[in-house]
Amino acid sequence: MSVAAHREVASGGLWSRISLGQKQLIWAWGFLAVPLLFYIVIRFWPTFQAFYLSVTDWTITRPASYVGLENYQRLYADPLFWQVFRNTFLYLILGTPISLLISFVVAYYLDRVRFMHSFIRALYFLPFLTTAAAMAWVWRWFYQPVPIGVINDVLSSFGIPQQPFLRSTSQALPAVLAPAVWAGLGFQIIIFLAGIRAIPVTYYEAARIDGLSEGAILRKITIPLLKPTLVFLVVFSSIGFLRIFDQVYNINTNDPGGPLNATKPLVLMIYQTAFSSYEMGYAAAQTVVLFLILLVISLVQLRLMRDR
């Protein structure tokens, strides 16, 4: 609409009289008008609202009234929150290094493979295209005890005792994490491949002339030059693991986040507080905490990566 308006001005002769710079200004804000409205209404306003809701006792059926920091105090005193907090960080500190290590190793060797390169790459990439909600059910089935659980069947055919996986407080979290790592690998491998490819060949040639070993080349050239890629992947995958939900929710629908809350991440707690207990204010306080965690983690990571 703004474009049409400008045209009318132009035909009136006014448009030809204003300077090029002013025209540019009008065009620019014309282009930005709708998007800015969107960002204000759908992003900024809800952000402030979330902070506001977190200091109210809003439930789905009762209007919000101000309660100060009560929700935060309740959260601080809630043992479930601390358990969930711990779980959320476990997803992060297990998930990020493991997935980055595997994907780097695969990408490093895949880069040198020419025979059936794109086929093998496709094998690793396919899981990235799957739906987490669907795959959680596949993995849920894999983790079953004998006689139907695929993994336990393989284990017992090798004489290894069957493992409880999802029915264990210590194994359940890694078991839920595995599909998340699995699904993300393909993406990370491709990004690493792109990063490795972007390193100029001349660097390697110079290093070989200097007689550096393969290991030294990896340490002194490849890894340092991959830093931008690494920063990108660390920040992105960390945010992903801190926000894990789909897998957890679907892998144990009878006791989501169970057993004994051993797999419950913060986002699931938020979902349950809001949409099963209807305590919207309390849930809003949890989302603010999630926001702070994400913010701090991202800033710390960016900082660490820059210093090194």
Added chain:
Amino acid sequence: MERVRPGRIIAWTLLFIGGVIMVTPLLFMLSTSLKDASQVYDLRVIPAAPTLDNYIEILSDGRFTRWLINSMIVAIIVTLSNVFFDSLVGYTLAKFRFRGRYIVFIAILSTLMIPTEMLVLPWYLMASQFGWIDSYWGIMFPGMMTAFGTFLMKQFFESVPDDFLEAARIDGLNEFTIWWKIAMPLVTPALSALAIFTFLGNWTAFFWPLIVTTSAELYTLPVGLSSFAVEQSIQWEKIMTGASIATLPTLIIFLFLQRYIVRGVMLAGLKG
């Protein structure tokens, strides 16, 4: 002929085995979907007596088709909107010089820091006030533009030479036409990357559609599958069929567009 070193062969073999392990869950999913209830507990990958009965039964009740269409509609519209608006904003921020440009850029970028989970409750409130609960618009509205896409497109538009645009200006084209006809074709790889990401993200989205939809007619595929799986009370062959139906479309698209998709991911990684 270059001599093939044994180290290479070992590396290749290990990579290949790893790749096969990666697709094992998908193979089991597909193979179980082709078994009937009595064969489910026979864990052979190739079904003894493959049957399409599960697919026929599930697809004939119409719900999955409906969810498939819903997911399609949502993902396509949101993708188109992102391709249009993200690149429009990215272009404006990259190619126009005006006061407030930097503030707008930082403001949009700052929304990347806000997790959607935090916005879900206000969105839900908004959706219920405006009657958007249980509508396509309700599912779509939060994602119509993204800061990530805007940022990506800005990076790409910055590498478009100003001379091109200047020449068009001298020819008397207006700014909208310059963007749409001159600048956009120069960043098609970036646009396809953006489109692929937005489409995939919306195709697999679960959290928000789970919250904002109430009736089964409006479910997207992941939400529909989740409720379907619960309802099937653990009949694995049915659940695996549902999971296959939810997964196959993207896998098939990938087979045809593999080169573009991989290139798109690489580009996004380099510029993002």
Added chain:
Amino acid sequence: MRFRYLLASVALSFATLATSGAKAVEIEYWQYVFDTRVKAMNQLIAKFQEANPDIKVKQTTFPYADYQTKVAAAILAGQGPDVVQLFYGWTDNFIAGKMIRPLRAEAFPSADIERDFFPIVSAMKRGNEYYGLPTAVRSLALFYNKKALKDAGLDPNNPPKTIDELVAAAEKTTKRDGSGNIISAGMTLDMGGQDHQWWREVLIRQFGGEPYTDSDTKVAYNSEAGLKALTFYTDLQKKHKVGQAGFMDEGQAAFRAGLAAMTIDGTFRLGSFGTIKAFEWGVTELPANAQGVRSNYASYFANAITTRADGEKLAAAEKFLKYVSSPEAMKVWMEVVGELPARRTAALTPENIAHPIYGPFLKGLEYAHTTLFKDEAAQRQVAIDMANRVLIGNEDPKTSLVKAAEAEQAILDRAKR
């Protein structure tokens, strides 16, 4: 002028058409998706509309998962049903959320309800007012796989009658592989299924206790009886090793696959088990204790009128509710869905009592209890966690029981505020 006149008369005739069309009141009915329930309701609606041509009923259904949230969201958004189906355990939530309204005593006199329905209908009563009425009720029974009993050398027509016999039969029917893993369970353990009801309303009572006092607002199972009940339950896995929580993911899945000889489940499972072709199964009353004490847990989905219905819609909704709670509707419901009629006279017919499948469930109704849940999902979670602490956390049953009692009391107290 003439044109305007013409326009006005056209508009007028449209208006008349519209009002005469609108004479049929349309009300909306919501329930969750379950094939047979939807079918039964469609039949009932057709019959109801035939008898009341001025009322149209539109049925909307959606999956059980998150049903409660969806109803709340819709009513909050000003949409939603006029008549809604709800689990009796959600009644408090629905009242607190101003989602449903009390039944008007003129239309539904309390005395009539109490005379005609099974006593468990009192769970819909708050103060002197009823908030809804069920069409059908459900109770628990022991399902047993006749083939598994026979293969283990037991009489397939003489299932366990006491809990000791239950354990003995489970031990005989359990199959294990070389490493001791269960490959076919004697008895299913699934607290997330119906076992928490069995534990709460049946086992605790059979061991001489009571689950709650003060109309289910005070936890009372933190007692000798509660401990015995929990120990009995967890011993099925830990001591007797006749079952395993999580085996085949869910108890009912294990039974249907023929990999569990016995399971406790409700009437609502009849349809799903009815499709089993691989073996024959039977139903018997929940086992008694050594003294012959029996108990059962009954529950139901009730139909209630929402706060959204008013004026002529309210009148139509009342008519509809009356119809779906009538003996005629109950008969249809039982034939199509397989659930037991909520009115005594409709339920306790001689042929029903003698029925091999309905019989045991109906007998259970006579001594059944109904838990007045404040938050069914949360209270079920307490039971799941209690069992898990013992089964996978290797915690002492007593400690676990204390924790469960505390957690559940906190839920009950929070609901009271």
